[in-house]
Amino acid sequence: MSSNIRHVLGISGGKDSAALAIYLRSKYPQLDIEYYFCDTGKELEETYTLISNLENYLGKKIKVERAAADSPENSFDHFVQVYGGYLPSSSARWCTKKLKLEPFEKFVGNDPVVSYVGIRGDEDREGYISRKSNIQSIFPFRRNIWSEDVIQKVLHVDSLSKLVKAYEKQDLTEKQARILAAVATPLSRSFNQTHKLNLLLDAGIAAFNKAAFEVLQETLYPLAKTSEFALLDNEDTLVRDDIFRILRDSGVGVPAYYEKIEFEVDGQKGEYSRSRSGCFFCFFQQKIEWVWLYEQHPDLFARAMEYERQGYTWMEESLVELAKPERVRQIKLDAIKKASKKTASSSIYLLDIIDEAEEEGCASCFI
Numbered sequence: 366m367s368s369n370i371r372h373v374l375g376i377s378g379g380k381d382s383a384a385l386a387i388y389l390r391s392k393y394p395q396l397d398i399e400y401y402f403c404d405t406g407k408e409l410e411e412t413y414t415l416i417s418n419l420e421n422y423l424g425k426k427i428k429v430e431r432a433a434a435d436s437p438e439n440s441f442d443h444f445v446q447v448y449g450g451y452l453p454s455s456s457a458r459w460c461t462k463k464l465k466l467e468p469f470e471k472f473v474g475n476d477p478v479v480s481y482v483g484i485r486g487d488e489d490r491e492g493y494i495s496r497k498s499n500i501q502s503i504f505p506f507r508r509n510i511w512s513e514d515v516i517q518k519v520l521h522v523d524s525l526s527k528l529v530k531a532y533e534k535q536d537l538t539e540k541q542a543r544i545l546a547a548v549a550t551p552l553s554r555s556f557n558q559t560h561k562l563n564l565l566l567d568a569g570i571a572a573f574n575k576a577a578f579e580v581l582q583e584t585l586y587p588l589a590k591t592s593e594f595a596l597l598d599n600e601d602t603l604v605r606d607d608i609f610r611i612l613r614d615s616g617v618g619v620p621a622y623y624e625k626i627e628f629e630v631d632g633q634k635g636e637y638s639r640s641r642s643g644c645f646f647c648f649f650q651q652k653i654e655w656v657w658l659y660e661q662h663p664d665l666f667a668r669a670m671e672y673e674r675q676g677y678t679w680m681e682e683s684l685v686e687l688a689k690p691e692r693v694r695q696i697k698l699d700a701i702k703k704a705s706k707k708t709a710s711s712s713i714y715l716l717d718i719i720d721e722a723e724e725e726g727c728a729s730c731f732i
């Protein structure tokens with residue numbers, strides 16, 4: 366494969382990026398992928414175990430990037446000092462920017478890069494898209510592997526004739542040939558971008574990918590710098606169950622914090638676990654995950670508490686309040702109630718409240 370571009374994959378410590386690395390290694394061994402991990406200095410121990418297992422599987426080192434690497438403090442503590450003790454939150458997320466995105470962009474530099482992102486086919490989110498024009502995100506687990514900006518470009522009225530020509534070059538089936546009429550129809554209020562995209566993907570994912578790739582050849586996107594791209598034929602869509610299967614079948618294993626642990630309160634049984642990777646004190650955690658940390662990793666909970674001072678807390682209630690026995694009891698009861706409601710209304714998957722929460726937050730930290 367021509368290689369004027371770099372291929373990179375960020376390992377977050379979460380299940381989806383790990384499964385993506387395994388999937389791409391086994392399905393597209395010809396891709397020379399560079400793996401990296403932006404270490405905040407506050408990761409769970411299980412994250413380092415996963416990274417070590419992955420390195421063994423991939424036969425390749427995962428490059429560790431650290432923000433403020435010259436500081437005597439670890440990355441997070443360095444920036445907490447810089448911000449005067451001001452803790453990050455979902456509305457002031459300096460941590461993602463400083464500890465994940467900036468080290469990633471430094472790692473990439475100005476090279477043209479394809480960045481593979483493990484957002485699954487059963488998720489409805491876009492994930493982080495770099496504003497740097499030399500970085501192009503690709504989503505191999507989704508039916509639509511392209512980022513939103515690429516789709517806008519490809520389906521834009523200015524690209525219409527190029528798209529039609531790109532389809533015409535292909536050896537189309539009768540059904541796909543009929544789709545050409547739709548391809549040539551400009552977007553409108555009654556025929557919007559999502560509608561058109563779905564129609565084209567329904568008619569043939571590989572055909573759409575090849576046409577989109579052709580349109581991109583006349584742009585400044587990194588993929589314009591290569592004449593071929595292995596994933597154009599990819600028609601796979603991978604969902605949550607596939608991710609767990611890939612991790613288990615490969616021998617890499619599922620990070621231990623995903624494993625559900627049973628608890629009992631007032632004679633009722635419930636389960637808790639952690640839903641995602643990232644810092645042990647991440648403010649995206651649900652209350653029941655904080656209880657999990659308090660009971661399963663009391664040392665880490667105590668360390669999270671140490672950051673809460675001078676009015677700065679990880680959420681609206683302090684960890685001192687959350688750890689009170691009556692509050693722990695109530696959080697567990699709430700979790701049991703929410704899980705039973707979810708179970709009563711769920712379809713084929715027994716998704717619980719924790720699984721449901723995993724789509725919140727940041728692709729750089731949790732995928």
Ligand code: SF4
Nearest residue numbers: 460461643644647730
């Ligand atoms: S895991 Fe949470 S606390 Fe850590 S960098 Fe990401 S968003 Fe911030």
